[in-house]
Amino acid sequence: MSALAQPLAQSVIQSVDWLAVAPPVVTAAVALVVLVADLFLPEPRKAVLGWVAVGGLVAAALLLLPLLDGDRSTFCTDGHARACSYTADHFTLVIQFLVLGGALLAALLSVTHLDDERRRVPPGEFWFLLLSSAAGAALLPASRDLATLIVALEVASLPAFALVGIRHGDKRSSEAALKFFLSSVTATAVSLMGVSFVYASTGSLYLTRIAQGLPHVDGQLHTLARTGVVLTLVGFAFKTAAVPFHFWVPDTYVGAPLPVAAYLSVVGKAVGFSGLILVTVVAFPSYADVWGPALAVLAALTMTVGNVAALRQQATRAYSAVRLLAWSSVGQAGYLLVPIAAAGYTRDAEKAIGSTVAYALMYAAVNLGAFAVAALVGRGRPLNRISDYRGLYATNPLTALLLAFFLLCLAGLPPGVIGLFAKVTVVSTAVDAGLGWLAVVMAVNVVIALFYYLQWTALLFRAPEGEPARHRVPAPLTAALALTGVLGVVLSGAPQLVLRFAATGLF
Numbered sequence: 001m002s003a004l005a006q007p008l009a010q011s012v013i014q015s016v017d018w019l020a021v022a023p024p025v026v027t028a029a030v031a032l033v034v035l036v037a038d039l040f041l042p043e044p045r046k047a048v049l050g051w052v053a054v055g056g057l058v059a060a061a062l063l064l065l066p067l068l069d070g071d072r073s074t075f076c077t078d079g080h081a082r083a084c085s086y087t088a089d090h091f092t093l094v095i096q097f098l099v100l101g102g103a104l105l106a107a108l109l110s111v112t113h114l115d116d117e118r119r120r121v122p123p124g125e126f127w128f129l130l131l132s133s134a135a136g137a138a139l140l141p142a143s144r145d146l147a148t149l150i151v152a153l154e155v156a157s158l159p160a161f162a163l164v165g166i167r168h169g170d171k172r173s174s175e176a177a178l179k180f181f182l183s184s185v186t187a188t189a190v191s192l193m194g195v196s197f198v199y200a201s202t203g204s205l206y207l208t209r210i211a212q213g214l215p216h217v218d219g220q221l222h223t224l225a226r227t228g229v230v231l232t233l234v235g236f237a238f239k240t241a242a243v244p245f246h247f248w249v250p251d252t253y254v255g256a257p258l259p260v261a262a263y264l265s266v267v268g269k270a271v272g273f274s275g276l277i278l279v280t281v282v283a284f285p286s287y288a289d290v291w292g293p294a295l296a297v298l299a300a301l302t303m304t305v306g307n308v309a310a311l312r313q314q315a316t317r318a319y320s321a322v323r324l325l326a327w328s329s330v331g332q333a334g335y336l337l338v339p340i341a342a343a344g345y346t347r348d349a350e351k352a353i354g355s356t357v358a359y360a361l362m363y364a365a366v367n368l369g370a371f372a373v374a375a376l377v378g379r380g381r382p383l384n385r386i387s388d389y390r391g392l393y394a395t396n397p398l399t400a401l402l403l404a405f406f407l408l409c410l411a412g413l414p415p416g417v418i419g420l421f422a423k424v425t426v427v428s429t430a431v432d433a434g435l436g437w438l439a440v441v442m443a444v445n446v447v448i449a450l451f452y453y454l455q456w457t458a459l460l461f462r463a464p465e466g467e468p469a470r471h472r473v474p475a476p477l478t479a480a481l482a483l484t485g486v487l488g489v490v491l492s493g494a495p496q497l498v499l500r501f502a503a504t505g506l507f
Contacts, residue, residue: 030056031131038124176255187238194231239272262371292344303334342433369484391464
């Protein structure tokens with residue numbers, strides 16, 4: 001009996017490549033350090049926790065460098081049909097760079113925000129939740145089985161619910177967190193049902209084995225497998241804020257602390273899109289006839305609803321600047337979905353996915369920059385209306401020029417060449433895949449978006465009404481603005497670097 005049990009026991013023992021898992025593990029470890037340190041530090045010294053969190057994110061990002069030599073996998077099964085739960089390939093590293101970089105910039109914004117809101121936002125809990133969410137977000141692109149994918153998705157999401165509602169005594173913040181939580185839990189429940197259907201059909205949770213098993217599913221289980229594929233996509237579509245799973249976005253962004261809204265707009269989307277890419281291209285390639293058309297329709301609806309809603313924002317309405325950025329992020333999500341949908345129609349799925357990753361990198365840099373300027377203006381104008389930005393050039397010329405540059409990048413106009421380059425790349429991907437109608441819808445939406453981006457940009461250079469407000473720029477905010485500005489300018493000077501970095505050997 002023991003002789004038979006020994007080989008079986010050896011087959012389930014999995015070695016751990018600690019270097020491969022280092023980025024999410026270090027982020028989680030720093031989160032625990034911050035939580036424990038918060039218990040012992042006196043109130044006046046708790047500001048140091050923010051810099052510990054920033055240092056931890058920098059360290060986690062630097063640990064990506066030793067992984068550039070080649071693909072590394074861990075938590076693997078032995079035998080002829082070897083499968084792994086964690087893989088640090090080029091795709092993983094690019095998304096982890098985006099996640100950790102986005103979390104770092106959100107942390108820089110948060111240092112100033114927590115200093116301003118020290119009575120309403122507990123620093124220890126805030127930094128623990130932010131780092132925990134970032135750890136889950138960094139784990140997800142490396143996940144290569146559905147169980148790890150769902151766990152990573154929830155580790156990234158659950159702290160985010162608390163971050164949205166972390167301000168004490170703020171009814172708007174609590175309502176936003178509740179709406180975010182209830183809608184997310186519903187989407188996760190639907191996804192879990194889909195995962196169970198896929199598992200029942202194929203007998204495996206590993207993405208590569210699912211891809212091998214789905215084409216050979218018994219005829220009686222074909223409908224079950226097809227239903228499981230569709231339901232599994234729901235949770236990730238929710239995270240990307242794709243229509244009709246987008247309704248939580250504007251209220252959540254307005255109710256959350258502004259750095260948290262910035263974090264959700266970039267890192268939250270990275271989580272959703274990386275999950276969508278893994279389940280569609282890696283796990284469900286044989287069902288491209290199901291998810292390809294579904295994602296194409298979602299892309300068209302998402303970009304149209306997002307841009308039309310952004311166009312309707314009134315400049316004098318409270319929090320209209322944040323609402324416009326929220327609806328703009330929904331529209332941008334539609335553009336990001338286009339290449340994933342195109343991957344279902346083309347044999348060169350890697351090229352299509354490279355377009356999504358390249359666009360995501362551009363969007364992350366400039367959108368975080370726009371939120372950084374919104375955080376600066378919001379320090380003096382708490383209602384953060386679009387009209388509050390009128391005459392910003394007269395008081396803060398460099399900040400106004402940076403915001404104008406970020407908005408032009410999002411619009412896809414020079415000198416924001418990186419935005420134009422990314423949009424042309426996405427449109428060409430749709431055309432090459434035979435989705436000409438989707439390329440036309442995207443072109444129309446780009447024109448719609450031009451109006452509200454240019455309207456906001458023009459407002460920056462008008463004569464200010466009344467006494468102009470001077471905005472002192474704290475050092476962390478200065479660092480965030482400088483990083484996003486330099487990144488946007490460099491990429492606009494050499495936009496081909498983004499596509500080359502994003503697409504080379506993606507899988």
